[in-house]
Amino acid sequence: MILRIDSLTFRYPNGTTALDGVSFGVEAGERVALVGPNGAGKSTLARHLIGIERPASGTIEIDGRRTDGLAIAELARTVGFVFQNPDDQLHASSVAKEVGFGPRNLRFAPDRRKELVESALRRTGLTDLVDAHPHHLSLGERKRVALASVLAMDTPVVVLDEPTTGQDHRSVALLGNLVDELAAEGRTVLAVTHDMDFCAEHFDRVIALEDGRIVADGPVEHWLARASRPTGHAFELPQLTRLGRRLGWQTPVATVEGFLDRLTSDAHDTAEAPAGP
Template sequence: MIVRIDSLTFRYPNGTTALDEVSFSVAAGERVAIVGSNGAGKSTLARHLVGIERPASGTIEIAGRRADGLSIAELARTVGFVFQNPDDQLHAASVTKEVEFGPRNLRFPSARRKELVESALRRTGLAQTRDAHPHHLSLGERKRVALAAVLAMDTPVVVLDEPTTGQDHASVVLLGKLVDDLGADGRTVLAITHDMDFCAEHFDRVILLEDGGISWDGPVDRWLAQAADTAGQAFELPQMTRLGRRLGWEGSVSTVTGFVERLAPGAGPAPVVSTAP
């Protein structure tokens, strides 16, 4: 297991318990979405993976090493963290310098550093804005710069905090392909998200946090199927799931591919949709 968390408990200085006896493991190459309502402990959990927060009790292992014995700089060699607000992360005078910072700080050889930077710029659609100042870009572009900076560090684990917020459709499509490609390359992706369409399309597993504890951990499709009656309390179900229910379909359809397959010949009778005004 690349990530192993056992009985993690965290309390804020005022005594509020944010995480209570949280335990789970994540294998190399898994794509895991961490979901839940605001205040459930999602971002607090993610910050533990890079050492920004330290547990009151319990243990965290990253690639077989106890995180409590590692500095933030040491953890950064294994876990790349993309903040929800890119302005908390960006500091360099150009996109290229921002993306170069991580691999340079990790003392990668020059040839490898150049290759990683060019790949990260290309994969995030930023090759044409390499000389721009990051703070002159739009929010969506700045988020992609922060992502490129993490990709260039070539960490086996990538953590994304609300990656689709502020992104247009084209950027979300690009981001989804990146998540799929990272998983195919054997890299582990954990994403904190309220975007159920993005979750359904690109993640294998979901962990639901409620009141600082795990109330569900399993395959995304199974979770969406059983959550249909209660999910609206904290988040909105995927568009395809909602459309399927409006059409009277039984079972759970959560992705565009699944929806198209449901309409395919041999999949059963097509729904009858009224065209009346």
């Protein structure tokens, strides 16, 4: 198990409990979406993984090591954290230098560094912008630079905080493919997101938080079944799930493949059904 969190509790200085006894584990290569309404504790949980926040109680173990006492820069060897606001990190005079910042800090050999930077630029579609000044780019491009700068660190765990916010369709599609590729390489991806279509298409597992507690943990479809109940929730369900509900399907579908499978299966059942008297 690459990540194990046990009874994690966290309180803000004003006494508000942001996380209350959170426990779960993540296997290498899993794609996990952290979802929940605003203030549920998703980002706070994610920030614990890189050591920006420290638990009031409970433990976090990443790649077999307890994170207590490890500095953020040390955890950066294992966890790549892509912040929601790219402008918090962009400081270099070119995209290439910005992407090379992390590998340089981690003291990769020059050849390895060059290889990682080139790969990260290619995967994020930034090869044509290597010499551009990061601050001359659009928000979507700046977010991709921030993502590339983390990918270039070659960490086994990648955490994305609201990765699709402010991104156009092409960038979201690129990001989705990247999540799938990283998982296929055995790297673990955790994403804090409100984008249910993105979540449904690219993540194996959903951990839903409410008031600092885990209220659901499992495959996307299981969570959608729960969220489909008329109990009120903070999300707009994926379009395919809503369409399935309008068609009267009891089991929610989340992906295009799932939807097509279900349609095919229904058509097959209808064809095989005995004709009426």
